[in-house]
Amino acid sequence: MSATNYIKRYQTLASSLSGQNLPWLNTLRQLALGSFSASGFPSPREEEWKYTNVTALEKKLFAPSSVSASATVDKEWLETHKLADTWSLVLVDGHFDLLLSDLAGLPDEVIATGISSALENQPDRVKALFGTSLGTESHGFLAFNTAYFSDGAFIGIPAGIVLEKPIQILHVSTRNEALSNTRSLIGLSKNAEAKLIETFVGLLGISYLTSAVTEIHLSENADLDHYKLQVETDKAYHFGGVYVKQEKSSRFNQHNLSFGGLLARNEIHTELAMAAECEMNGLFLAKNRQHVDNHTLIHHIEPHGISRETYRGILADRARGVFQGRIVVHPQAQKTSAEMNNRNLLLSEDAEIDAKPQLEILADDVKCSHGVAVGQLDPESIFYLVSRGVDRETAKNMLTFAFANEMVEKIGLESLRGRVQEHLLNLFPQTGIRRDWL
Amino acid sequence: MLKIENLHVRIEDKPILKGISLHIKPGEVHAIMGPNGSGKSTLSHVLAGRDGYEVTEGTVIYKDKNLLEMPPEERAREGVFLAFQYPVEIPGVSNVYLLKAALNAIRKHKGLSELDAFDFLQMIKAKTKLVEMDEKFLYRAVNEGFSGGEKKRNEILQMAVLEPSLCILDETDSGLDIDALKIVSDGVNSLRSADRSFILVTHYQRLLDYIKPDQVHVLAQGRIVKSGDASLALELEERGYGWIDQTVGVAA
Ligand SMILES: Nc1ncnc2c1ncn2[C@@H]1O[C@H](COP(=O)(O)OP(=O)(O)OP(=O)(O)O)[C@@H](O)[C@H]1O
Ligand SMILES: [Mg+2]
Numbered sequence: 166m167s168a169t170n171y172i173k174r175y176q177t178l179a180s181s182l183s184g185q186n187l188p189w190l191n192t193l194r195q196l197a198l199g200s201f202s203a204s205g206f207p208s209p210r211e212e213e214w215k216y217t218n219v220t221a222l223e224k225k226l227f228a229p230s231s232v233s234a235s236a237t238v239d240k241e242w243l244e245t246h247k248l249a250d251t252w253s254l255v256l257v258d259g260h261f262d263l264l265l266s267d268l269a270g271l272p273d274e275v276i277a278t279g280i281s282s283a284l285e286n287q288p289d290r291v292k293a294l295f296g297t298s299l300g301t302e303s304h305g306f307l308a309f310n311t312a313y314f315s316d317g318a319f320i321g322i323p324a325g326i327v328l329e330k331p332i333q334i335l336h337v338s339t340r341n342e343a344l345s346n347t348r349s350l351i352g353l354s355k356n357a358e359a360k361l362i363e364t365f366v367g368l369l370g371i372s373y374l375t376s377a378v379t380e381i382h383l384s385e386n387a388d389l390d391h392y393k394l395q396v397e398t399d400k401a402y403h404f405g406g407v408y409v410k411q412e413k414s415s416r417f418n419q420h421n422l423s424f425g426g427l428l429a430r431n432e433i434h435t436e437l438a439m440a441a442e443c444e445m446n447g448l449f450l451a452k453n454r455q456h457v458d459n460h461t462l463i464h465h466i467e468p469h470g471i472s473r474e475t476y477r478g479i480l481a482d483r484a485r486g487v488f489q490g491r492i493v494v495h496p497q498a499q500k501t502s503a504e505m506n507n508r509n510l511l512l513s514e515d516a517e518i519d520a521k522p523q524l525e526i527l528a529d530d531v532k533c534s535h536g537v538a539v540g541q542l543d544p545e546s547i548f549y550l551v552s553r554g555v556d557r558e559t560a561k562n563m564l565t566f567a568f569a570n571e572m573v574e575k576i577g578l579e580s581l582r583g584r585v586q587e588h589l590l591n592l593f594p595q596t597g598i599r600r601d602w603l
Numbered sequence: 604m605l606k607i608e609n610l611h612v613r614i615e616d617k618p619i620l621k622g623i624s625l626h627i628k629p630g631e632v633h634a635i636m637g638p639n640g641s642g643k644s645t646l647s648h649v650l651a652g653r654d655g656y657e658v659t660e661g662t663v664i665y666k667d668k669n670l671l672e673m674p675p676e677e678r679a680r681e682g683v684f685l686a687f688q689y690p691v692e693i694p695g696v697s698n699v700y701l702l703k704a705a706l707n708a709i710r711k712h713k714g715l716s717e718l719d720a721f722d723f724l725q726m727i728k729a730k731t732k733l734v735e736m737d738e739k740f741l742y743r744a745v746n747e748g749f750s751g752g753e754k755k756r757n758e759i760l761q762m763a764v765l766e767p768s769l770c771i772l773d774e775t776d777s778g779l780d781i782d783a784l785k786i787v788s789d790g791v792n793s794l795r796s797a798d799r800s801f802i803l804v805t806h807y808q809r810l811l812d813y814i815k816p817d818q819v820h821v822l823a824q825g826r827i828v829k830s831g832d833a834s835l836a837l838e839l840e841e842r843g844y845g846w847i848d849q850t851v852g853v854a855a
Contacts, residue, residue, distance in 0.1 A: 545691050551679070553705035568694075
């Protein structure tokens with residue numbers, strides 16, 4: 166694919182990118198630009214992208230914004246997307262906005278700021294984390310992101326610190342035809358514990374591109390709950406990748422909630438060292454002509470790791486969903502326990518799902534299982550409800566909601582759980598479903 | 604209450620019910636017994652309005668209305684209740700949610716207002732006691748992971764809450780231990796009234812020791828081959844179905 170449009174348009178941008186004065190970053194940006202120039206955005210010919218065609222992006226040209234438009238952001242609207250009782254970092258059109266953020270009361274030793282200011286004030290700390298969780302990952306979006314990221318969140322939690330409140334990174338898009346291109350780095354030192362929510366939203370009706378890469382490094386015995394709530398507008402393009410490196414005995418508990426966007430690709434990749442644990446929960450809903458692609462990858466590289474993956478998809482109208490879940494158990498990773506399960510509900514004849522679980526087991530003493538199911542609402546269940554006096558429409562909605570809600574109930578964070586239920590009820594026919602009864 | 608006349612039903616192209624006639628007056632309890640595969644569940648399902656059955660002949664009049672023309676939810680709202688032989692597990696929908704949704708749908712149909720949260724909870728707790736179920740079952744998903752006996756008890760709980768006029772119990776006694784059988788029977792007996800009728804599908808005369816039927820019918824190969832009073836069940840218990848099949852053979 167050719168990305169010359171973007172490269173031309175973005176030439177002018179080079180001088181305004183963060184970390185200009187840092188040779189190591191410039192080198193990385195140059196390398197990435199070289200690779201993006203050569204291959205552009207990912208093509209469906211690539212195995213890992215074969216169900217998702219992003220050629221539409223080539224024809225559009227999403228413009229980067231050089232500064233935050235914070236002054237023009239409707240504060241009330243923004244508040245509706247903030248979760249109660251959290252610290253927040255707000256990124257507007259790809260730029261960290263301190264004024265809209267709320268970091269009061271954060272322990273002094275915790276770092277939470279924009280990555281551009283971190284590159285100015287503590288470049289060595291950024292350098293230490295940058296790229297470490299990405300490993301050998303590479304594709305067009307990652308190259309694009311590294312070459313051009315404008316800003317992002319930078320969070321560092323020192324050893325032994327247990328954050329009492331969650332941190333929310335709110336990715337906000339406010340301009341039509343614009344790009345938000347962010348790189349966020351999250352590091353938890355030994356025994357640190359935190360909860361992090363990344364929310365992606367856009368102003369009603371606008372079309373834009375989000376390209377967000379989050380690298381997470383969990384040191385020994387660190388514990389992170391990571392929630393991604395993707396509720397972009399129905400004209401938005403979303404690429405969001407979360408790449409995690411888990412040291413010994415660390416825990417990563419992830420919820421990928423993907424409801425918005427015209428085209429969305431979620432990548433959640435992790436690598437588990439000795440006795441590390443990860444849980445990946447995914448819920449994706451798509452209707453009309455939405456396309457949502459979930460690409461997960463779990464590398465067990467050392468013994469005694471545990472991974473639990475549960476994904477559910479609901480596809481209506483002409484929507485298309487993808488679940489590509491891959492688990493690799495490396496030869497040294499004996500005593501690994503890995504489970505993957507994916508269930509998908511098709512609500513219309515025209516909806517489609519491509520579900521592709523892949524287990525590559527290279528060690529012999531392991532416990533691994535996977536299961537995938539695709540189906541419609543069960544007529545027996547519908548009849549059971551209807552035979553109790555519930556009308557057919559309500560019965561179907563109850564079953565659809567229940568299918569999704571089983572994933573929602575796994576969300577430990579109460580404020581987020583309520584929010585997600587609201588999204589569910591707004592997205593799908595809710596006739597007969599009563600929030601106050603749930 | 605219910606008048607079934609010459610009911611013929613097919614599944615796909617296979618005739619299952621071959622001319623059933625049955626009259627049930629308000630307040631009566633009718634037991635239906637008969638060998639496996641004779642059509643008892645089919646009859647129950649057809650009355651409840653399940654898809655997949657083709658009525659080729661006959662009529663069913665319920666409270667002066669043509670039952671077969673009503674969609675299943677309307678039958679339920681008009682007071683028909685089927686306790687399933689195999690209750691369905693519905694993950695993600697809590698028992699209490701279903702009870703609320705069902706009860707309010709029925710109340711709305713009757714022109715009544717929704718019960719407020721407090722009254723509903725009081726009522727539901729009382730009914731839970733009636734079937735000696737732990738209240739925590741109310742907040743579990745409908746039948747999910749319930750034992751066989753718990754599922755059956757849950758059916759009776761729903762029945763007690765919805766207060767139907769025609770209760771069809773399809774082998775609700777199967778799989779119950781002795782104590783549960785007693786509890787379920789007590790539950791049913793407490794619901795008996797002059798304007799509520801029951802069809803008890805069962806294989807065991809023991810249920811009928813607890814719930815005394817007005818009539819007992821034997822269904823075999825899609826026909827009611829014998830009807831009688833409670834003593835018929837005793838006789839069946841002793842002699843099995845063989846002798847009846849023979850009489851039918853002779854009559855035919
Ligand atoms: N979907 C179906 N397709 C084909 N045949 C069916 C179907 N459902 C039921 N039948 C057949 O209809 C006949 C009657 O079944 P039904 O379930 O009504 O019997 P039953 O009297 O309730 O038996 P049991 O005592 O074992 O519960 C059986 O021969 C059964 O195999
Ligand atoms: Mg049966």
